[in-house]
Amino acid sequence: MHPILPVEIQVLSLAFLLAFTAWVIWLIRSQRLHLRESLAWLLTTLAAIAVIAYPKLLVAGARLLGVEVPANALFGLGLLYLAANVLAATIAISANTARVRRLTQECALLRAEIEALRASVAPRAAGPGVAPPGALPPG
DSSP, rough: OOOOOOOHHHHHHHHHHHHHHHHHHHHHHTSSSOOHHHHHHHHHHHHHHHHHHHHHHHHHHHHTOOOOSSHHHHHHHHHHHHHHHHHHOOOOOOHHHHHHHHHHHHHHHHHHHHHHHHHHHHHHHHOOTTTTTOOOOOO
């Protein structure tokens, strides 16, 4: 009987997945990536490492799902891996977009309030008969 995954593919896949995990950890440590956003990548990559390291998990999962050929289950899991990570990234981007929109609106309101306060304080600070700063002299 042939192995589910040839040893060469298993070793190459494990090396790639471990290098990817190390890269994500390096990005987290160098503060280029936050742990919250990278958690989906780390968890799904650890699951992929488990499936590659123990191919019998793939066979059991394929049987459980009713997939005849474990390689087809592997392709399906690969697509699921990418879809889960893209969805997690999309959710994070959507939440950040909402936060930026709210902060932009609050900043605009505060800016308008500051301008209104400046406009109400400037004529009083100049005193009677004195033009506010920036006003044109009577001509």
